[in-house]
Amino acid sequence: EIVVTQSPLSLPVTPGEPASISCRSSQSLQHSNGHTYLDWYVQRPGQSPQVLIYMGSNRASGVPDRFSASGSGTDFTLKISRVEAEDVGVYYCMQTLQHRTFGPGTKVEI
Amino acid sequence: QVQLHESGPGLVKPSETLSLSCTVSGGSISGHYWSWIRQPPGKGLEWIGYIHYSGTTKYSPSFWSRVTMSVDSSKNQFSLNLNSVTAADSAVYYCARLTSENFFYWYVGVWGQGILVTVSS
Numbered sequence: 001e002i003v004v005t006q007s008p009l010s011l012p013v014t015p016g017e018p019a020s021i022s023c024r025s026s027q028s029l030q031h032s033n034g035h036t037y038l039d040w041y042v043q044r045p046g047q048s049p050q051v052l053i054y055m056g057s058n059r060a061s062g063v064p065d066r067f068s069a070s071g072s073g074t075d076f077t078l079k080i081s082r083v084e085a086e087d088v089g090v091y092y093c094m095q096t097l098q099h100r101t102f103g104p105g106t107k108v109e110i
Numbered sequence: 111q112v113q114l115h116e117s118g119p120g121l122v123k124p125s126e127t128l129s130l131s132c133t134v135s136g137g138s139i140s141g142h143y144w145s146w147i148r149q150p151p152g153k154g155l156e157w158i159g160y161i162h163y164s165g166t167t168k169y170s171p172s173f174w175s176r177v178t179m180s181v182d183s184s185k186n187q188f189s190l191n192l193n194s195v196t197a198a199d200s201a202v203y204y205c206a207r208l209t210s211e212n213f214f215y216w217y218v219g220v221w222g223q224g225i226l227v228t229v230s231s
Contacts, residue, residue: 001171033214035215037215039217039218041155041218043155048204048221048222048223048224049155049204049218049221050221051209051217051218051219054211054215054217055215055217058211060217060219090154092154092155094155094157094218096215096216096217099157099168099170099171100157100170101157102154102155102156102157103154104154105154105155
């Protein structure tokens with residue numbers, strides 16, 4: 001089973017400032033087709049999770065362009081270029097290469 | 111716009127079977143993959159598995175000995191059965207739809223609101 005870890009687990013942020021979250025997998029998430037099998041989700045307080053990024057670096061429809069993701073192999077990063085108050089919540093990465101496994105989550109708070 | 115709504119008992123006794131349904135509105139169950147994800151209170155997300163509208167399933171290794179998913183196209187519903195439950199199965203259970211932009215990669219594009227299930231005698 002692919003194990004996914006995240007750091008930090010808690011991230012204090014300042015509105016207007018950048019923020020980044022790291023995600024690491026126990027095995028490479030590069031598929032033989034060349035694509036990265038990793039998604040990013042956010043669960044805002046009191047809400048169901050929603051997708052931010054799929055297949056490594058593709059922003060889902062409606063996601064603001066202040067969110068970006070990068071990485072390959074086993075190391076990945078989600079970046080928020082300028083944090084807004086509405087970005088508070090718990091951010092999860094999830095590998096999709098073998099079954100699906102979520103990371104433990106990173107709580108972003110102002 | 112597709113909406114998902116979970117339903118089922120909020121309380122299940124230990125050793126019994128947890129049974130939930132997810133009703134799809136605003137769209138057809140056909141042609142899609144449907145999944146179940148859970149979140150124990152105060153904890154992170156756990157992937158349970160998914161089912162294709164045709165009935166093909168793929169379960170997480172953590173659950174495959176206890177889980178069964180099914181689709182009822184006539185009701186535009188899909189279901190989750192988890193047997194031999196313990197207190198550790200207490201969680202908010204989400205049903206969800208997998209979305210694809212390219213027909214080879216699917217992500218969780220639509221989530222239900224979640225239903226809290228408590229396992230207790």
